[in-house]
Amino acid sequence: MTTTVSTEAGGRTVRKDAPGAARGSRRRTGRLRRAGLPYFLLLPALILELLVHLVPMVIGIVMSFKELTQFFIRDWSTAPWSGLDNYTVSVDFDAPVGEALLHSFLVTVAFTLLSVGLCWLIGTAAAICMQDTFRGRGLLRALFLVPYALPVYAAVITWVFMFQHDNGLVNHVLHDQLHLTDKPSFWLIGDNSFYALLTVSVWKGWPFAFLIVMAGLQNIPRELYEAAALDGAGVWKQIRHITLPSLSAVNQVLVLVLFLWTFNDFNTPYVLFGRTAPEAADLISVHIYQASFVTWNFGTGSAMSVLLLLFLLLVTGVYLAVTSRGRRTSRV
């Protein structure tokens, strides 16, 4: 890449001799225009972000203070204000609505921690294993990226087929071939659904970690490894003392992104279980979707979404503060 850039440079700098007289005036008008230019360039992105993300977010916060049921969908501004009612309903953990939300929240936290941990572990291990060149490495790398490249619904629907009770691969292998279970298990309902969801999520998510760590590894200077090898450090030591510490900046962002994506993931559980998720795998985004669209109670759904956002903001803030400080002290 750098080579294309430098040849470009060579080609362009030849024609550098612009008339000097015209340059002065052009630069003055140019500077005037330039003051507004960056804003002009940012305008389309700003308008779209405002329209699709920020304005709806504000509307969502307003909605969470309204009694917004199916009767007010046509003209939601006429819905009566309800103060904090939607919030008190959501966090009243003794009542059914709040209890279900708390349960869903806890399931999501457990699921996210496990999924992010496994995705990171597998992705990093695979990236380190493939740091060397060996025969078939390019092919293997392409294969490993397939789960990431597949559209979510196509991949997850295949897993749905594999998890079928009567004609699925998983039961065929575990029960018919390995005789590990007494009778074929149900994977998409009941307690097992948590593990089914986790499996699919890790299968789908680890290649992203692999991709990012692989990119991060390319920025580690080879001299470090060579120096360590001369000092007599073996491969395991090199991984522990060079590779992993060098990845800390990459990991800081990677883990956060994985966490947010997994926590907010809707596509995987929705395709895996349909509109109503089993209790053991009732992830929060599907839960809120159900609370809003199945029961048409948008006010409570919005309040739950706002609470979710506040939680994510809090976690992100604390995470960034802690990891940034950790990295700064470790560098000193």
Added chain:
Amino acid sequence: MSDSPMAQPSSFVWTRRVFLTLLTGFVLLPVYVMISSSLKPLADVSGKFRWLPSGLTIRPYIDIWSTVPLAKYFGNSLIVAGAATVCSVVIAVFSAYAVSRYEFRGKRVFTVTVLSTQMFPGILFLLPLFLLYVNIGNATGIALFGSRGGLILTYLTFSLPFSIWMLIGYFDSVPRELDEAALVDGCGPLGALFRVVVPAAIPGIVAVAVYAFMTAWGEVLFASVMTNDATRTLAVGLQGYSTLNDVYWNQIMAASLVVSVPVVAGFLLLQRYLVAGLTAGAVK
């Protein structure tokens, strides 16, 4: 590490071999199920799972087009994902150029705000956006809800933050002297962008386009709420095979394969750009 003077201990070599083999199996299992089941007769996928088909048939690949209007969904997905990609890339190029080349007030606020939209739960703005589109439609007659336009608009903002972020890093790696030379040559700022910076950053732009297309092609949540019979995309349309009385698993697998091929093929062809783009842009 490969050229390091020290030979790798066999413990490392064996751990690596076993781990990579197991991982390959895990990754390929669903792919195998998808491909093999799509070539099986219906009896094979309705009864006990079989590793090998009792007989190969291409029947599912013919039937998928008539069981549900797959071609229509396919067309809708192509239009939506294609348009969202083109718009997203063009807008991201402008924004990244502004951030990379100019100092202006509010620069940090802009980048932080745009990036932080990535962390919003989709469900938070799904409901308001749904109402917003319905109300815009009622007020102005511009049909955003249920139309491809609304979906394009929504999807392009999904890939925008990450695209801008990645392109900023990419544009930063293009030497400033290049566009300064172009400016001196008499190009306007936009001329410098399109004649110098963009050509030098093609791999990054390709990577961003791949990412934007995949994002739009695979999205389920908004597609399930914001489309109707005429504008349904593959993400929702594929569920049509399983809502029928009999679940035609062989057809579902065939259809999944058919809708995956364009993205997976494109991704695998262009993945080295994505890796290079991530190395230059995101991971720094």
